[in-house]
Amino acid sequence: MSVTETTAPMRADKTWDIVVIGSGAGGATLAQRLASTGKSILMLERGEHLPVEPENWSPREVFLRHRYKADEHWRDRKGRKFQPNIHYWVGGNTIFYGAALYRFRKRDFEETVHHGGAISPKWPIRYEDLANYYTEAEALWNVHGQRGCDSTDDADAPPYTHPPMTHDPEIKALKGRLTLQGLHPFEMPIAAERNDADIPASRCVRCRTCGGFACFREAKSDGRKMVARALRSGNVELVTGAKVLRIETAPGGKSVSAVVYESPEGEQRVKGDIIVLAAGAINSAAVLLRSANADHPTGLANGSDQVGRNYMFHTASASLSFAWPKIETDFPKTMAINDFYWGDPDGKFPYPMGHIQGLEYLSGDVIRGQLSQTMPSWLIPGAFASFMGDRILAFLVMTEDLPEARNRVRLDPDGTIRLDYWYNNLKAHDRLIRRFHDAMKKAGRTCRCLRANRQQMDSILPIYGTAHQCGTLRMGDDPATSVVDANCKAHELDNLYVADTSVFVSSAAVNPALTCIANSLRVADHIAARMGVASPRVAA
Numbered sequence: 399m400s401v402t403e404t405t406a407p408m409r410a411d412k413t414w415d416i417v418v419i420g421s422g423a424g425g426a427t428l429a430q431r432l433a434s435t436g437k438s439i440l441m442l443e444r445g446e447h448l449p450v451e452p453e454n455w456s457p458r459e460v461f462l463r464h465r466y467k468a469d470e471h472w473r474d475r476k477g478r479k480f481q482p483n484i485h486y487w488v489g490g491n492t493i494f495y496g497a498a499l500y501r502f503r504k505r506d507f508e509e510t511v512h513h514g515g516a517i518s519p520k521w522p523i524r525y526e527d528l529a530n531y532y533t534e535a536e537a538l539w540n541v542h543g544q545r546g547c548d549s550t551d552d553a554d555a556p557p558y559t560h561p562p563m564t565h566d567p568e569i570k571a572l573k574g575r576l577t578l579q580g581l582h583p584f585e586m587p588i589a590a591e592r593n594d595a596d597i598p599a600s601r602c603v604r605c606r607t608c609g610g611f612a613c614f615r616e617a618k619s620d621g622r623k624m625v626a627r628a629l630r631s632g633n634v635e636l637v638t639g640a641k642v643l644r645i646e647t648a649p650g651g652k653s654v655s656a657v658v659y660e661s662p663e664g665e666q667r668v669k670g671d672i673i674v675l676a677a678g679a680i681n682s683a684a685v686l687l688r689s690a691n692a693d694h695p696t697g698l699a700n701g702s703d704q705v706g707r708n709y710m711f712h713t714a715s716a717s718l719s720f721a722w723p724k725i726e727t728d729f730p731k732t733m734a735i736n737d738f739y740w741g742d743p744d745g746k747f748p749y750p751m752g753h754i755q756g757l758e759y760l761s762g763d764v765i766r767g768q769l770s771q772t773m774p775s776w777l778i779p780g781a782f783a784s785f786m787g788d789r790i791l792a793f794l795v796m797t798e799d800l801p802e803a804r805n806r807v808r809l810d811p812d813g814t815i816r817l818d819y820w821y822n823n824l825k826a827h828d829r830l831i832r833r834f835h836d837a838m839k840k841a842g843r844t845c846r847c848l849r850a851n852r853q854q855m856d857s858i859l860p861i862y863g864t865a866h867q868c869g870t871l872r873m874g875d876d877p878a879t880s881v882v883d884a885n886c887k888a889h890e891l892d893n894l895y896v897a898d899t900s901v902f903v904s905s906a907a908v909n910p911a912l913t914c915i916a917n918s919l920r921v922a923d924h925i926a927a928r929m930g931v932a933s934p935r936v937a938a
């Protein structure tokens with residue numbers, strides 16, 4: 399456990415105004431927002447500070463040796479063990495994320511009928527309730543983008559404060575060929591400290607090791623920066639190495655009173671007037687389930703048996719496109735396509751299909767590491783993997799997965815997390831892949847020598863791909879079908895809030911972090927108002 403301002407016994411004697419569990423996108427953003435209110439805030443984070451070391455950028459260390467991944471195993475619905483793609487560090491999963499920070503579309507907050515009549519439910523809040531928070535979140539997290547280039551995005555939103563990341567020549571050429579087909583590829587919103595106007599001074603160097611890696615130059619906008627902002631206020635304290643075991647309720651069971659966490663010195667207990675759970679969608683549900691007591695025998699906030707249900711993580715495939723000539727790109731993750739977001743433009747499939755975005759450069763060791771989830775890495779010769787890496791452009795093809803009660807986080811009798819999941823919305827996903835491949839093939843015809851031998855390989859993201867986890871403590875007006883209300887306060891507890899991706903009602907088909915961040919700012923404002931203090935707007 400790291401040195402903190404108060405010792406464990408001192409912390410135990412004190413009642414904090416706010417205790418925040420988790421320091422990722424949601425928790426850290428909320429804490430820095432509330433920090434300026436002057437209220438005393440304690441952040442409990444199970445991870446430590448990530449060492450800033452050359453290995454941050456080592457594909458071998460990161461993808462083959464899993465140096466930074468949580469050494470933890472969960473079980474799938476058949477009881478098979480798997481290692482989730484999850485990271486426990488100060489700053490949470492954002493340290494390793496791809497920094498693609500998208501708003502959800504306006505319609506994503508409405509009820510939408512998908513193929514086969516499946517429903518993506520309406521949120522209890524509208525896009526308009528988040529719009530200003532999205533704008534603040536984009537400024538706070540340094541998003542580079544270009545408003546108006548994505549026709550499904552909010553046309554009325556103010557311009558980004560930073561220009562879009564430029565395309566490498568290979569991507570620019572591909573964008574041109576796709577545009578000639580009538581598609582509208584656009585500039586991805588990326589959160590990093592990049593300065594194209596003064597490249598020598600730019601902290602971000604557009605390296606080949608961004609998404610999946612921690613940024614050795616600390617140029618990626620991640621939760622660490624939010625934690626640092628919070629700590630600068632002087633009234634926020636962070637305890638690292640503090641794995642929360644359970645939340646306790648006050649006599650009568652109507653409110654929460656204390657948090658119990660594991661530390662090298664044994665179990666510790668801290669008291670808080672307000673407790674905010676932001677441990678990530680799977681762990682937040684697990685904490686509530688582990689907090690069962692006499693007043694809440696099936697877990698906290700679980701009177702209607704909703705805790706852990708409606709787990710989503712996107713139906714996603716990595717589409718790898720191969721060509722014989724070497725690909726000249728370091729940072730290919732700058733282009734995305736939303737032409738199929740709400741349906742096929744050919745009119746034959748009037749249901750949402752999803753989103754396509756460029757992925758990071760794939761080095762040989764990254765390929766070996768990814769494949770090692772299904773086969774031993776020694777079966778894949780390094781030279782062959784490197785040869786492929788130099789010739790592959792990777793894309794993430796992502797379709798909304800729909801919330802289902804049976805898709806859920808549970809605890810096995812030994813306390814291990816069990817993730818029940820059945821894939822859905824596969825027709826839309828298959829069609830999206832097919833249409834993307836057709837477009838890529840057509841793009842190949844415009845550049846015959848490069849694309850003659852292009853092929854695509856896809857595989858649906860398996861259960862261990864928990865990166866986009868969400869939906870397990872759903873927000874809603876009806877306690878029978880949701881866990882928290884529209885302010886993200888637990889229906890059944892007066893002072894327990896949730897501020898991570900758990901509260902998502904639907905997964906939409908774009909990356910989740912910006913919606914999590916914007917919503918945390920909104921929840922922070924609600925908490926501040928409840929406490930009778932103002933939480934100032936974010937200064938960019």
Ligand SMILES: Cc1cc2nc3c(=O)[nH]c(=O)nc-3n(C[C@H](O)[C@H](O)[C@H](O)COP(=O)(O)OP(=O)(O)OC[C@H]3O[C@@H](n4cnc5c(N)ncnc54)[C@H](O)[C@@H]3O)c2cc1C
Pocket residue numbers: 419420421422423424425442443444445483484485486487488489490491492494495496497498499500609610621640641642643676677678679681682685864865866867897898899900909910911912914
């Ligand atoms: C490889 C990768 C790439 C990604 N790329 C993108 C992207 O490009 N764009 C995007 O929008 N999203 C991306 N994501 C997803 C994004 O990182 C998450 O949506 C976001 O971090 C969710 O924020 P959160 O606050 O819900 O959870 P997290 O950021 O995961 O934070 C949860 C925190 O709680 C801590 N914690 C967990 N359990 C406990 C406990 N019991 N006690 C105390 N602390 C606990 C964890 O250590 C962690 O710090 C990616 C994720 C990964 C893994």
Ligand code: SF4
Pocket residue numbers: 590591601602603604605606607608609612613614615616617618619729
């Ligand atoms: S330097 Fe830029 S591209 Fe490289 S990891 Fe950092 S933010 Fe990503």
